[in-house]
Amino acid sequence: MDSTQVCFYNALLYSFILIYWRFKYGFSMGEVIWLMFTASAWCTYFFIQQPLYIISIHYSNQTVFPFIYLFITLYLLISPFCKLKPLPKGSIRFSHDLFIKRYMIFMIIVQCISIIVNIPAVLDALSVSQQNITDYKDFSYEENINIPAFKIPILAQIKGWILLGLRISNYALMFILSLCYNKYRKIAYCFCIVTVLESFFNTIIIVSRGQMFMLSMFCIFMFILLYHYTTIQMRKYVMMGGCIIGFVLVSFVITISLGRFGTDGLGFYLYKYFGEPMNNFNGLLFNDIQGTTNGSAYLLSYINDIVGISNFQTTMEKWSYIEKITGVSGQFFYTFIGGLVMEFGKIITLLVVLLLHFFFRKLIKEQLSFNLGELLVLTLIFYYFIAGVFLFPVQGKAGFLEICSTIILYKYFSDKNRKIAMKHSVMQ
Numbered sequence: 001m002d003s004t005q006v007c008f009y010n011a012l013l014y015s016f017i018l019i020y021w022r023f024k025y026g027f028s029m030g031e032v033i034w035l036m037f038t039a040s041a042w043c044t045y046f047f048i049q050q051p052l053y054i055i056s057i058h059y060s061n062q063t064v065f066p067f068i069y070l071f072i073t074l075y076l077l078i079s080p081f082c083k084l085k086p087l088p089k090g091s092i093r094f095s096h097d098l099f100i101k102r103y104m105i106f107m108i109i110v111q112c113i114s115i116i117v118n119i120p121a122v123l124d125a126l127s128v129s130q131q132n133i134t135d136y137k138d139f140s141y142e143e144n145i146n147i148p149a150f151k152i153p154i155l156a157q158i159k160g161w162i163l164l165g166l167r168i169s170n171y172a173l174m175f176i177l178s179l180c181y182n183k184y185r186k187i188a189y190c191f192c193i194v195t196v197l198e199s200f201f202n203t204i205i206i207v208s209r210g211q212m213f214m215l216s217m218f219c220i221f222m223f224i225l226l227y228h229y230t231t232i233q234m235r236k237y238v239m240m241g242g243c244i245i246g247f248v249l250v251s252f253v254i255t256i257s258l259g260r261f262g263t264d265g266l267g268f269y270l271y272k273y274f275g276e277p278m279n280n281f282n283g284l285l286f287n288d289i290q291g292t293t294n295g296s297a298y299l300l301s302y303i304n305d306i307v308g309i310s311n312f313q314t315t316m317e318k319w320s321y322i323e324k325i326t327g328v329s330g331q332f333f334y335t336f337i338g339g340l341v342m343e344f345g346k347i348i349t350l351l352v353v354l355l356l357h358f359f360f361r362k363l364i365k366e367q368l369s370f371n372l373g374e375l376l377v378l379t380l381i382f383y384y385f386i387a388g389v390f391l392f393p394v395q396g397k398a399g400f401l402e403i404c405s406t407i408i409l410y411k412y413f414s415d416k417n418r419k420i421a422m423k424h425s426v427m428q
Contacts, residue, residue, distance in 0.1 A: 007048055008045050010045070010067045014037060014041045014071070015038055015041075017038075018031065018038050021082050025083065027085070028085055029081045029224070030083070030084065031082065032224060033078050040335075042275075047268075048279060050268045050272075051268075052268040056272075058272070058280060058284070058332070060279065060280075060283020062283055066283075076357040077385075080357065080363075080364050080365075083364050086224055087229070087370070090369075092176065092375060093372070100181070101187060105187065107170060107195070111163070111194045112194055114201075115197050115198050117148050118205060119201075120148070122201050125205055148205075167402065168402055169380070169409065171195070171199070171219075172222060175192075175219075175222040175223070179226050179229040180226060203215065214383070214386050214387055221386070225379075277389060280334050280338070284328060284334075285328050285334050286341070289327060289341065289342065291326050292345045293326065293342060296311060297325075298342075298394060299394055301318070302400040326342050333390040335390070337353075340353075360381070372409070373409050373413030374414070376406055377406055
């Protein structure tokens with residue numbers, strides 16, 4: 001088979017699993033996750049047929065076995081979530097109300113300061129013409145700290161150590177607390193609005209289509225997960241607001257793409273971002289990799305940096321380091337499975353995937369309700385799946401802090417719930 005046929009049958013296989021899961025399990029969060037990878041598989045099929053593909057750096061021969069490997073690993077990771085449905089009302093357990101209140105107030109204050117500081121930069125980004133957007137985007141790539149709030153020492157420390165690690169948790173909490181939490185409603189709504197504005201401002205400043213896509217997809221995931229906590233009127237407002245925001249975001253993405261690539265390359269590059277990862281995994285990584293980074297490129301990079309044994313400081317240096325060790329370019333999207341292969345090789349990646357498969361099954365199996373800590377672990381996994389369509393999501397300081405903060409919150413709320421359960425049992 002030639003590359004086009006291989007990509008077509010690959011996309012067909014993902015589509016078949018999507019239909020099979022719907023008939024076997026009904027609608028589930030696993031189906032939503034799988035749908036993203038199915039869309040990526042079809043975009044790969046259309047991507048390699050674009051006229052510009054043959055002269056692009058992504059041009060490669062697509063073969064069968066790498067796609068089989070990728071399919072098996074993704075199936076093992078995503079299939080446990082076929083048993084997870086949108087959460088029914090009353091299935092989320094809340095505890096430690098005073099902590100939640102103080103947490104929201106603290107985040108509101110810090111994020112409000114960040115928003116005010118970032119307003120001039122947002123206005124500058126919005127005023128950039130289509131012709132100059134390429135230079136502005138290149139500048140945002142080159143600058144390590146392009147967000148003004150990071151240039152204020154105290155605020156930079158709070159954002160760098162607290163907000164950076166709690167970023168995904170805040171995205172999840174703005175839905176959970178505003179929709180499902182019956183206490184401190186006004187504070188919860190304020191926390192939701194401020195979190196949306198702060199994240200939106202940061203995305204605008206760095207002109208990031210990827211970040212915009214991931215945040216938008218995460219919002220869709222959270223809305224589906226908490227669908228039964230919404231009212232009919234709320235769903236109408238969300239649909240209307242979603243259409244408006246979607247129109248704005250699509251217009252923003254097209255403007256950036258036109259400014260960077262022109263009208264001739266617009267179609268190619270719109271297919272490229274979703275179709276590139278599987279293409280690169282198959283043709284540029286799987287058969288060409290010559291070594292592994294043993295965790296030093298992604299998972300352990302921040303720890304190595306702390307102890308002074310890091311092999312790179314900037315993104316460009318990281319890409320060069322990956323290419324030097326593995327023999328493949330470090331700057332392309334390879335899906336998160338590709339990132340694991342670069343870090344640990346094909347055999348260890350399969351073992352990691354199997355361990356995660358059983359962990360996910362245990363997390364989901366017969367789970368009738370979730371405490372807030374368990375729910376934050378679940379939402380972090382969802383966000384990593386979204387980012388994982390493109391790249392390995394656990395990287396550097398942000399990835400390290402995200403995992404640490406989520407584990408801490410998981411233990412904190414789990415311990416509290418256990419104490420409450422023990423107290424009730426003693427009283428009875």
